[in-house]
Structures are given as C-alpha cells and as structure tokens.
Amino acid sequence: MLIFTARRIAYTIPIMLGVSLVCFALVHISPGDPLVSILPPDASVELQEQLMAIYGFDRSYPEQFFRWLGRALQGDLGNSIATGRPVTSEVMNAVGNTLILAVTATIIGFTLGGLFGFVAGFFRDSWIDKLASTLAVVGVSVPHYWLGMVLVIIFSVELGWFPATGAGPGGSSQWAWDWEHMSHLVLPAVTMSVIPMGIVARTVRALVADILQQEFVTGLRAKGLLDRGVLAHVIKNAAPTALAVMGLQLGYLLGGSILIETVFSWPGTGFLLGQAIFQRDLPLLQGTILVLAMFFVILNLVVDVVQSALDPRLQRG
Amino acid sequence: MTQPLVEVSDLTVTFQGTPPVHAVNGVSFTLAQGEVLGILGESGSGKSVTLKTLLRLLPERRTRIGGKVAVEGRDVLALEGRALADHRGGVVSMIFQDPGLALDPVYTIGRQIAETVIRHEGVSRSTAMARALEMLELVRIPSAKRRLSNYPHEMSGGMRQRAMIALALACKPKLLLADEPTTALDATVQIQILLLLRELQREMGMGVIFVTHDIGVAVEVSDKLAVMYAGSFVETGSVAEIIRDARHPYSQGLLAANLVGAEPGALLKAIPGAPPALHAPPVGCAFAPRCELAGPRCGADPLPLWQARGDRWARCVAAAEAAVPSHAEP
Numbered sequence: 224m225l226i227f228t229a230r231r232i233a234y235t236i237p238i239m240l241g242v243s244l245v246c247f248a249l250v251h252i253s254p255g256d257p258l259v260s261i262l263p264p265d266a267s268v269e270l271q272e273q274l275m276a277i278y279g280f281d282r283s284y285p286e287q288f289f290r291w292l293g294r295a296l297q298g299d300l301g302n303s304i305a306t307g308r309p310v311t312s313e314v315m316n317a318v319g320n321t322l323i324l325a326v327t328a329t330i331i332g333f334t335l336g337g338l339f340g341f342v343a344g345f346f347r348d349s350w351i352d353k354l355a356s357t358l359a360v361v362g363v364s365v366p367h368y369w370l371g372m373v374l375v376i377i378f379s380v381e382l383g384w385f386p387a388t389g390a391g392p393g394g395s396s397q398w399a400w401d402w403e404h405m406s407h408l409v410l411p412a413v414t415m416s417v418i419p420m421g422i423v424a425r426t427v428r429a430l431v432a433d434i435l436q437q438e439f440v441t442g443l444r445a446k447g448l449l450d451r452g453v454l455a456h457v458i459k460n461a462a463p464t465a466l467a468v469m470g471l472q473l474g475y476l477l478g479g480s481i482l483i484e485t486v487f488s489w490p491g492t493g494f495l496l497g498q499a500i501f502q503r504d505l506p507l508l509q510g511t512i513l514v515l516a517m518f519f520v521i522l523n524l525v526v527d528v529v530q531s532a533l534d535p536r537l538q539r540g
Numbered sequence: 541m542t543q544p545l546v547e548v549s550d551l552t553v554t555f556q557g558t559p560p561v562h563a564v565n566g567v568s569f570t571l572a573q574g575e576v577l578g579i580l581g582e583s584g585s586g587k588s589v590t591l592k593t594l595l596r597l598l599p600e601r602r603t604r605i606g607g608k609v610a611v612e613g614r615d616v617l618a619l620e621g622r623a624l625a626d627h628r629g630g631v632v633s634m635i636f637q638d639p640g641l642a643l644d645p646v647y648t649i650g651r652q653i654a655e656t657v658i659r660h661e662g663v664s665r666s667t668a669m670a671r672a673l674e675m676l677e678l679v680r681i682p683s684a685k686r687r688l689s690n691y692p693h694e695m696s697g698g699m700r701q702r703a704m705i706a707l708a709l710a711c712k713p714k715l716l717l718a719d720e721p722t723t724a725l726d727a728t729v730q731i732q733i734l735l736l737l738r739e740l741q742r743e744m745g746m747g748v749i750f751v752t753h754d755i756g757v758a759v760e761v762s763d764k765l766a767v768m769y770a771g772s773f774v775e776t777g778s779v780a781e782i783i784r785d786a787r788h789p790y791s792q793g794l795l796a797a798n799l800v801g802a803e804p805g806a807l808l809k810a811i812p813g814a815p816p817a818l819h820a821p822p823v824g825c826a827f828a829p830r831c832e833l834a835g836p837r838c839g840a841d842p843l844p845l846w847q848a849r850g851d852r853w854a855r856c857v858a859a860a861e862a863a864v865p866s867h868a869e870p
Contacts, residue, residue: 442642445595446656446707447629449622459646534646535691 228528242516247288300510305502310510321491325476332416340427347432362421368482371414385409388488411487419472426468430461463534470526474519545747546571551607553589559819563589565771576748578762586771587751591717595628630660633708634717638724639700643692649703650688653710660711675706698729718750734760755798767791770826775854787854790827833858
C-alpha cells in the first residue's frame with residue numbers, strides 16, 4: 224500500500240510538469256497580443272517594447288517558461304495585468320470561495336445522488352426506482368444556468384427567502400460562517416448540486432443493480448446473511464467505482480462553474496476565469512488554470528489511493 | 541427407521557415469464573444422515589434448481605415452488621426471514637461451481653468465513669477468526685494463517701475452492717450442497733478437491749447432495765445416484781447399480797458417452813439431439829424424441845415405472861416392459 228502510494232505520487236510529477244507546459248503554451252498559442260488591452264491604441268513602439276521587457280515577453284519561449292515555472296513554484300504567479308494585484312492572492316481568494324460552494328454542492332449532490340441511486344438499484348423496477356431514475360435524468364439534462372435563474376425568480380424575487388447574488392452582504396468576498404453569508408450560499412449550491420446528483424445517482428444505480436446480479440450475492444445469502452449484512456457487502460463493492468465518479472465530479476465543481484458563478488455573481492474561480500478571459504488578462508488566466516489543473520491532479524491522486532485501499536485488486540500493476 | 545435428513549416429495553419449480561419455464565417437474569427423494577446423493581444430468585436438466593430450492597435461493601418474485609421440501613423434518617418452503625437465514629449456512633450450506641465468482645472480491649477470506657461464524661453463533665470477532673484459521677487448516681490450505689488475510693483474487697482456483705469449502709463447513713452444517721464444485725478446475729486439482737470433500741464428509745458425517753454433469757465425478761463421491769432429465773429424475777439407484785446395470789436409455793447414453801473405459805480410437809457414442817425447452821411440463825417421456833427405443837407408448841401419462849426397490853427404479857416404458865416379458869410388444 225505504501226509503495227503503491229509512493230509510486231502513484233511519483234507519477235504525478237511528469238503529469239504536473241506537462242500540465243504546466245500546456246497552461247503556459249495555451250496562452251501563447253491563442254491569437255492576440257496580451258498587451259493590447261493595457262496599451263493605449265496610439266502607444267509608441269518604444270513604450271510597447273518597454274512593456275514587453277517588463278513582462279518578459281521579449282525573451283525566448285523556453286526561457287519565459289522556466290522563469291514562469293520557477294516563480295510559480297515559489298508561489299509567485301505574477302501580477303494581474305488588469306488590476307495589478309498579485310495573481311496568487313486573487314486566485315487563492317477565489318479558490319476559497321469556490322471551495323465553499325463546491326463542497327456544499329458536493330455534500331448535497333453526493334448524499335442525494337448516492338441515496339437515490341442506491342435505493343433505485345436495490346428496488347429495481349419498482350416505483351421508487353422509476354421516481355429516482357426520472358429525477359436523475361432531469362438532473363443531468365436540465366441546463367443549470369437556466370435552473371439557477373428559475374430558482375432566483377422563485378426564491379429571491381417572488382418569495383424573498385434567499386439573496387440572489389454575491390457571496391455575502393454588501394458584495395463582500397470575504398467568507399464567514401454566519402447566516403448572512405450562508406443564505407447567499409443556498410441557491411448557487413443547490414443549483415450546482417443538481418448535475419453531480421444526477422450523475423452519481425445513475426452510476427450508483429447501475430453499480431448496485433450489477434452487483435446484486437453477481438453470484439457472490441447469492442453466496443452471501445446462502446451463508447445466511449441478513450439483508451443488512453448483504454447491504455454492507457454491496458456498499459463496499461460499489462464504493463471504489465462510485466468514488467472515482469464522485470472524485471471526477473468534485474474536480475469539475477472545484478474548477479468552478481463559469482455559468483453558475485456568473486449567474487449568481489459568486490466570487491469564485493469560475494467568475495475569475497470569466498473575467499480573465501474577457502479582459503485578456505494573461506497572467507491571471509494562466510495562474511487560475513494552473514492552480515485548477517493542480518487541484519484536479521491532486522484530487523485524482525487522492526481518489527486513486529482511496530480507491531485502491533477499498534479494492535485490493537487495483538493495487539496490482 | 542429414523543427421520544431422514546432430507547425429504548423432497550413431488551417438487552415442482554416454475555419460473556414465471558413469457559413463456560414460463562417448468563424447470564423441475566415432480567422430483568422426489570430422501571437422503572439419510574451421512575449419505576451422499578449424486579444428481580447427474582446435463583445443463584438445463586434442473587439439477588442446480590433442485591439444489592437451490594433446498595436453500596430457497598431462487599428469485600422469490602418470479603419462482604413458483606410446489607411440493608414438499610423438508611430438512612430435519614422442518615418445512616423449508618415455509619421458512620421466512622430470520623428462520624430462513626438461520627437455515628442457510630447453519631443447517632444447510634452450499635459450495636458453488638466457480639469460487640472466483642461466489643466469493644466477495646473485496647473481503648478477505650478470513651473475514652468472509654468469520655462473518656458466517658459470527659452470524660450463526662454470535663461469537664466474538666477473534667473467536668470467529670480463530671475458527672476461520674482452523675477451517676483453512678482443515679481443508680489443508682498451506683500457510684493458512686497468511687491466507688486468512690488474502691483476497692480471493694490472490695489465490696489459485698483450487699485454493700479458492702478449498703476456501704469456499706472451509707466457508708461452507710464453518711458452522712458444521714448437517715447438509716452440504718455442492719453445485720458442480722470441480723467443473724471450473726483443472727483435472728489434477730479436481731481429484732484433490734473430490735478426495736478432500738469425501739474425507740470431510742466422512743469425518744463430519746454430513747449428508748451431501750452433489751450435482752454434476754460428469755459421471756466420473758459423480759461415481760467418485762456418491763453413495764447413490766439420481767439421473768435427471770428435463771426436470772425429473774429418470775432413474776435412481778446405488779452407484780454400482782447404475783454403472784453396471786443402467787435401465788433408462790438416457791442413463792445408458794450418458795455412460796456410453798463417457799471417456800472412462802472407452803476403447804482407444806473408438807468413436808464416443810453421443811446422445812443425438814438436445815434437451816427440450818421446458819415451456820410446458822412434459823407429457824409422457826421427455827426423452828422419447830432422442831431415444832432409440834421410443835415408441836407410441838412413450839406418450840403414456842403417467843409413465844410405467846420399473847422398480848426393484850424403494851430407491852432403485854427407472855421411469856421408462858422400455859425398461860418396464862423388458863422386466864416383464866409377457867407385456868412386451870411383438
């Protein structure tokens with residue numbers, strides 16, 4: 224197990240290096256000069272070159288990459304072109320907000336999805352199964368920005384139960400665990416939880432139905448286990464695959480949903496990414512993508528390790 | 541005579557559906573304490589279904605079971621809930637054809653055995669684990685202590701089947717059901733498992749019902765044999781009686797199609813045709829369409845029975861006529 228974990232960690236180093244290279248390249252491959260947005264249209268060539276030198280755009284690509292990577296490793300992702308503030312603090316602040324939203328949505332989505340899926344799989348073809356499956360399909364299919372707007376109309380505009388936008392009173396982007404802030408969380412979190420709920424429900428349902436068909440379940444009944452004993456076996460067999468799906472979903476959610484965060488003006492990474500794209504803010508874009516990609520890599524690592532702890536067959540190879 | 545361990549009379553099993561399948565059609569037999577019955581038949585003859593009925597392992601919703609099944613005088617078909625769970629694994633247990641599929645892949649062997657012991661005897665975890673170790677030693681798994689923490693995929697097929705046997709015997713059942721337990725194994729491993737099973741059966745004095753399509757295997761372990769075709773027993777008798785003096789043409793066909801004792805170079809005599817689809821219970825003799833001796837009288841219902849003793853009989857028109865020459869047709 225230790226060796227497996229160590230090896231799995233070692234694998235992530237080339238992946239991370241590759242990811243950072245892609246992040247770096249992505250921005251330089253895309254058309255358009257990054258300085259256009261901050262230079263006045265009538266800027267002189269000297270000024271242009273001066274700025275190029277300040278931001279390091281005059282050097283060769285490999286040199287730019289290694290300087291950027293070296294600084295990134297020390298936690299310096301440069302300054303935002305649009306605001307001049309350090310990218311690292313901008314991104315970290317947004318990551319914190321997205322984390323709060325994503326984790327809340329995850330808890331809601333996985334709990335409901337797992338529950339629906341489990342019940343549907345266990346009582347396959349009953350009315351409970353049909354209801355849960357319908358909910359799951361609706362969850363996967365409904366456009367979530369649309370759902371977000373509908374929820375805003377019902378619960379903010381009509382009923383006035385929850386605020387429609389922002390992460391706290393007065394547009395504050397500093398999170399606190401009080402009701403003022405938490406009431407801002409409700410609508411975006413519910414909206415965000417719908418897709419993972421549907422996906423997790425469908426996966427778990429298929430898994431449980433498949434496991435119940437397997438001969439070892441007959442074997443468990445043959446040795447006299449009661450329903451709850453059989454249930455424990457089914458859960459442990461379903462857990463590795465369910466976890467992998469959940470890990471991926473959590474990864475997507477951590478990336479922040481540009482659409483949902485924009486609809487609710489939630490100051491997270493998705494919102495930040497949207498801003499960076501519209502303002503052609505290269506350092507900000509690069510830094511945000513890099514941090515998000517690293518999250519994904521680390522999350523996959525954690526899922527792999529947990530999965531293999533649950534299913535010993537995965538440790539081989 | 542004391543009460544038999546198993547008493548099955550006129551058992552019928554129908555799987556509902558479109559079309560329905562009449563898998564077992566009127567099976568009756570008894571098994572004494574410590575006796576081994578081999579049920580011989582090809583795939584789809586209903587032998588596994590008969591076995592599973594003794595544990596009520598068939599899907600409840602779409603199965604209709606008729607007749608009577610009693611183990612130690614207790615009506616198995618009437619058991620419900622906890623009483624049924626106590627019956628399973630406690631009084632009657634089962635080993636399956638492929639232990640690679642019948643063991644939970646994500647639980648260690650030790651835990652799977654201990655779990656059964658805890659369930660039936662309510663002992664502590666450490667006592668149950670000690671019993672699991674004892675069982676692995678009993679089925680002669682080398683370095684048993686280390687094997688306790690193995691997962692099924694870390695063992696060979698033969699080891700897994702030994703572990704499965706250890707699991708099945710952990711709560712000292714009165715009756716062991718074996719559903720083709722050696723079919724998935726290599727020939728050399730097969731004979732080891734058979735010898736082990738026979739030895740353990742004698743040691744523990746269990747009754748065993750052993751289902752197989754391999755006549756060589758059936759002969760190796762059984763005291764008496766029942767030949768099954770299309771959901772019914774067509775002939776029963778002691779092993780010697782069936783081997784030397786099979787009366788039913790189907791039993792004779794099975795013996796003739798066997799490698800044991802065949803002349804080198806000679807063609808094996810296969811039974812032509814395939815077993816019937818059991819969408820309706822067969823009328824008369826189900827084997828007649830494949831039988832060389834078939835005649836118009838094979839449609840009789842009920843079929844005449846040739847019987848030498850209580851459990852030495854064959855249900856066949858030709859066998860009955862041959863035994864009573866005056867009734868033979870010209």
